[in-house]
Amino acid sequence: MQADFAYEPVHDGAGIQLAVTILADRDAVRAQMREDAEAAGYRVLECCGLDEYASGASGGLGDLVLVDCVEPDAGAMALLSRLDMRAGKSGAQLIVSTTMDALDAVFGCFSMSGAQILVDPGHAERVIAIGRSLAHVPNLRLRELAEEDRLMLLRLTEQVAGMAERLEKLSPGQREGGGAFRLEASSSAWRGAGDEYVVRSENTAVPRLPEGPVIRALIARRQARAKFFDADLFADPAWDILLDLAASRSERQQVCVTSLCIAAGVPATTALRWISQMVDTDLLVRIPDPHDRRRAHIALSDNTADMLARYFSEIGLGAKEQVLVL
Template sequence: MLHTESRAAGNKTDLSYAPVADAPSGGQAYAPSDAAGLPVAISLFADRGYLRSEMQADAQLAGFRVVQSEPVAASEGGTARPLGDIVLVDAPAADAPTLALIERLAERAVRSGARLIVSTTIGALEPVMVSSKAADPVLLVEPGRAERLVAFGETLSGLFERRVRDLSGEDRVAVMRLVERVTVLAQKLDGLVGEEDGAAGAFAFATGVASPGRSFIHEEGGTMRGKPARLPTPQRVRATIRKRQLRARFLDAELFADPAWDILLDLTAARAEGRRVSVTSLCIASGVPPTTALRWIGQMTRQGLLVREEDRVDRRRAFVALSETALDAMARYFEAVGDCDCAGI
């Protein structure tokens, strides 16, 4: 059996994998278990009854022990029961009471060492993200059952913190691409087997401070001082983006999915235009499902390519920008390719 400690400071939960004979009926052949031999506990909170039932079925399919399956209000501290090792909450709306509940639940998750998953809608994404940021949650946007199962695997991997920490930056990018492929495969299989025949799931590992800045000038003007990197004009970057998007009119878009590059291009154009980019807008620009885009944004932020910015006027909004390191790299890339028509494609 494989044993490791949980991620929570002071919480010595021993995780192991139970053999098939000990797995819950209908669960996976190897279920994640705690020191007592019980499946890892999960708490589920959703106001929509049908969704709560679906979440519970998926959690049991993944081999978890459901210790709570209640409306979101039941997550409140006072009389609430202890949280499971993993917490999944559905927050489709961004009204003040819901956001307050999410913020308190995130704080509870941090104190207990639980891993948090928050599912929401594209319209509520930014305020929900801001409210839950204390727990560094896995965020899902209108997820299908396959995406939810993959998220269970991501949060479970967080319980094996040392193993994740040992991954190099290159390994983490490779894992991100593996998660993408697993998600697509699971979604296709989910569509084939249908809602009543079960869902396909897979567990996979998921995965700064900007470096000293340089000065940037646009191609159409400016003086060279200390040979700063030359930032491309927004028209040039937008033309590149349009050419990339044009391919989807003639060929399967999945052949060219490269969210990291699309994110870098969109943020480069925005910087040249002097415009801020919201998380929601960046998810759309990435050309992949919002949940996948959020994974890439998180990974690229951890690698120091992106930085998150707060909206000082509206605290519920979240912006993303290139770090100075990434901006320098993009400017120098466009300088290196010169006038080549294929630049950036």
């Protein structure tokens, strides 16, 4: 049964119905996007292919922009980058669907707009993404929503909200109100010096990340559970992402977003949500490719790398440990 969401028309503060721009080269996908947007209460401002829009024949940008890009050639990537910039400045919301093969190129085009990126999405995933965009519209009212669809939307909302809460308020941390990092209480080794602090430590050795093969062996052991149990039973994308990036940092390897989605062990769209939340909470950083500014890599922030090194040291997995002691 397909999700059937129906909303009252959505309006801005001036009472004007919000508009959507739909850009897709695949006819069937473009038609489905239009149907879903209209059902959500948007009026269609533009509905055409990427090349047609880029040609300048159409130039309007709706409050919501739905894009389907499966062949990110130079022209398409240039258009996506412009859309990212325009949406980032205007506050328009972007929902972009693509394929796993095109993910790295598409991901690299979006850094300003906070676009939702969906990988090989089904109809329900697109509907849910539009529903998330509607959460930013004030005074939104649901007109008709079947109980099954209501539960599906509720589960998704709880999942996304829970994800953000776990990352932002997992434990008391560095930032006011808590954060994703947990730090030990300061000891007598700390002393004030004006507005600065210096540390006197009996042990000046700073924990370092274990060697790459050691972390890879740990990852392999985690993955081995799927041979005997349902992999969903142990789904832990945040930790799998951190482990993969820790190993890559030790190996001095850059990590593309496609590789990281695979390492997360969950559907790519779900992995992208985790990556986005982890970047927002400073666990991860987005690094533009110096050789191709349209692409980007993901890495551990320095604080995260330090916390992971301390964790590995705590469990006896130091930088000089051998794989056999795991």
